[in-house]
Amino acid sequence: MKILLICLQLLLFIAIAPFLSGLITKIKNNIRMRKGQSILQPYYNLGKLFFKEEVVSRTASWIFRAAPFVVLGSVLTAALMIPVFIFSSPLHKAGDFLALVFILALGRFFLALAALDTGSSFGGMGASREMFISSLVEPALCLVVFSLSLQYGSTDLSLPGANYGLSVSSLAAAVTLFLIALAETSRIPVDNQETHLELTMVHEAMVLEYSGRSLAFMELAAQIKQMVMFFLIAQVVFPAAWPGLGNLWQFIIWILWYPARIIIIAGLVAFVEVSVAKMRLFRVADFLGFAFVLGIISVICAILGV
Amino acid sequence: MNIFDGQSYFSFDALSLFFLFVIFVISLPSAVYSFGYLKGEYSSAKIKLSWVLLALFILSMALVVTVSDALIFLVAWEIMSLVSYFLVVFDTTQEKSVQAGTIYIVMTHIGTAFLIAGFLLMHKYAHGFGFAAIKNASALMPAAVRNITFLLLLIGFGTKAGIVPLHIWLPYAHPQAPSHISSIMSGVMIKTAIYGIIRFVIYILGVDSFWWAALILILAVISCLVGVIYALMEHDLKRLLAYHSVENIGIILLGVGLAMLFLAAQMPFLAVFSLIAGLYHLVNHAIFKGLLFLCAGSVYKATHTRDIEKLGGLIKKMPQTSVYFLFGAMAISALPPLNGFVSEWLTLQAFFLGAFSFSGGAKLLLGICAAMLALTSGLAAACFVKAFGITFLAQPRSRHAEEAKEVPLSMKAGMFFLSALTVIFGLASVPIVKLLSKVSGAATGISVSGMRFSLNNFILSPQIAKSNCLSAFWLGAILIALGTTGFIVYYSLRRKRPVIYQTWDCGYYKINARNEYTATAFSKPFRIAFSFFLLPYRKTQKIRESFYHVKSFAYETHTTPVFKKYIYDPVLALVFKSAKSMRRIQPGSIHLYLAYIFATVLLLIIFMHKF
Incomplete structure (x- = not known):
């Protein structure tokens, strides 16, 4: 049963993650009054890349070739640590919220190393910026975990689902997580997924040397990471508790509400992306400083019990 | 004091054994490593010397974590510091090593001085140096004495551990030693200070x-x-x-x-x-x-x-x-x-x-x-x-x-x-x-x-x-x-093997190592974000062929060493200044020195008579 659940959750993340990316692009295009690409375009891209010829730099070592597997492995492990179908995640005994933060750091570490491996200055720039941003993300993320652990008495990710209660502190935690998600999924105002021009060279600059199947792995990993972040926010602020099959009406609400939460978050991300401008890299420190302060507010609210 | 008088000056409780394990588990691979490392780098006489020093170093650390008497602890601590000093200055031909060694030995002795003060303060109440005696007496100490003892021990051990702002010697001394010694110093030696804090503050004094x-x-x-x-x-x-x-x-x-x-x-x-x-x-x-x-x-x-x-x-x-x-x-x-x-x-x-x-x-x-x-x-x-x-x-x-x-x-x-x-x-x-x-x-x-x-x-x-x-x-x-x-x-x-080709060069020219991102560039965002603490500054210089033609630019970027500049340099300047003024009473005349000795003896006699 558990193995089945793990496989199901893995397949869900792999299958839905590109759709979420396409959805965000579609919403953005609609707000901008454009027709835009199909919502399924990320699938076509992945399919095309998967069977395309691959070019590897002469300078690159085994780190460059191994990185896609490590990055994909780490985000998939992170995906398994999130409670999706019922209260508890399949791996809640293997690691809590804190462990998830470290697991994501593993993928990022190898991604940055792979970027440095080809000797291109674009890769180096991307790696430097990515590590800069992520090191500022960590304290804010730690405060979110801290605030949740104060509320639920545990760092276990499953608990918000079981003891559901909307509070000021979980709202503040969710907003903090949302800002972190913008930074972690390379969205405007921190980064821009649509281009790899110098101004926005973070994630796209790191994967610049990748092509073909390796690039498909890297893109899929980025999409899954995005979905992981969205599920985390949903879990913190409006966990959808499993109603059981007994009450049909509640079950129908659950079935509708469950994906709706994720779509709402995706819509918010799209709205932020079209309505604000990209920040200068050093303003990102202020942006994440704001996330840090929000995290502190969330902790204070948790202490006060509101 | 006689080591062989039947009373045990060693204790092998779990804490000591744990630190012994740490010492030996790092020393063993480092020693094996040094076979290959020293070969070809130093003369054979120096290699033999390094073995003697390494053995002494490991033994002194083992002694530090196993003795159960504060006085022997200090002796072992001092042997450890001195032997590690000799290892830091092992490359005597390099001026940097000698300088690093000097910083190290000065700092470590400042630390030891605080430790001695702390131990003497504890001795005043325990009437002995044995750990058991001090532990029993610690409850009787007044709160103020306990606090002062704690601070003395913290500064003493903190210097060895490299707690900021007492860390100043660490980035000089550790890199200058041969690498297998650096590995033992950084891996193990600074941990003996943590041992000291756990043993003396948590185990003996007790935290209240x-x-x-x-x-x-x-x-x-x-x-x-x-x-x-x-x-x-x-x-x-x-x-x-x-x-x-x-x-x-x-x-x-x-x-x-x-x-x-x-x-x-x-x-x-x-x-x-x-x-x-x-x-x-x-x-x-x-x-x-x-x-x-x-x-x-x-x-x-x-x-x-x-x-x-x-x-x-x-x-x-x-x-x-x-x-x-x-x-x-x-x-x-x-x-x-x-x-x-x-x-x-x-x-x-x-x-x-x-x-x-x-x-x-x-x-x-x-x-x-x-x-x-x-x-x-x-x-x-x-x-x-x-x-x-x-x-x-x-x-x-x-x-x-x-x-x-x-x-x-x-x-x-x-x-x-x-x-x-x-x-x-x-x-x-x-x-x-x-x-x-x-x-x-x-x-x-x-x-x-x-x-x-x-x-x-x-x-x-x-x-x-x-x-x-x-x-x-x-x-x-x-x-x-x-x-x-x-x-x-x-x-x-997979259908076919990846094509091996050069890194994308934007179509300009064949890229080489000079196009790569450097460590300075990599750390630039951090340098700017933490500029309030690092106080970075840069020097640019135009290198001219003639008045009209600039041949090249020299560009340097540095960060200000805050602790050295604002804490250690002023203190050092003060020490040198006071030393200079002390020189006035040391003019080299034998008659004056005889007068000093006479005055000292007189003072001591009065002191003994009165108190």
């Missing part, structure tokens, strides 16, 4: 006031951040590692400080748990820092430079060394499933559990400390992306790096042993925590027989919060399984 713990926590957080920020700015591979020792001593002290906090608050389980976290990070740091210094030594042996701006591409020239360095870098960046990850998780858990047990503002303070620890670990990861990426990846940046050769077998064996330990101490975390709980119990005097720290043999979980689980073993297994699945998918459906 909160501000002791608060002071240690604040110093620890500052050490973490200052250490890692300076490390990010550093481009000398061994100095970078030395600054990371400052950072990691901070993380260890977070565990120790939390243990003191919970002891003062009478929370036995949390005190034991926090001390486990601190001790676990202590042994982990010994392992991965020892490993990283050995790797840095291999790089130095192969290229004869420690400047990472001149390295690069070593992963192809030195494939094995680079893998070992990668293990060390991942472990120190707290990446799963290696050992650093487990101990940082435990430390963060100690913060979380503590916050849940305290009330009010203490929760917020613990939360901010935990967030600072998270920031430290993020910055450490960035620093090791830099250290590994610039040193080992891309193309060689100099001829030294191009001509590098893999190091001999004895050196590889030493590094292999420690890399294997980073994996074992990560995966086998449950049995290790069980062992450490005994050490922690012995140090705090709390019975740990009823305490549970794990669910089964694979899953760590503190007894008071059973749902906070961590299994580095299972996480590692799942990571490897998923990564391998990706690998199989990648290769099983």
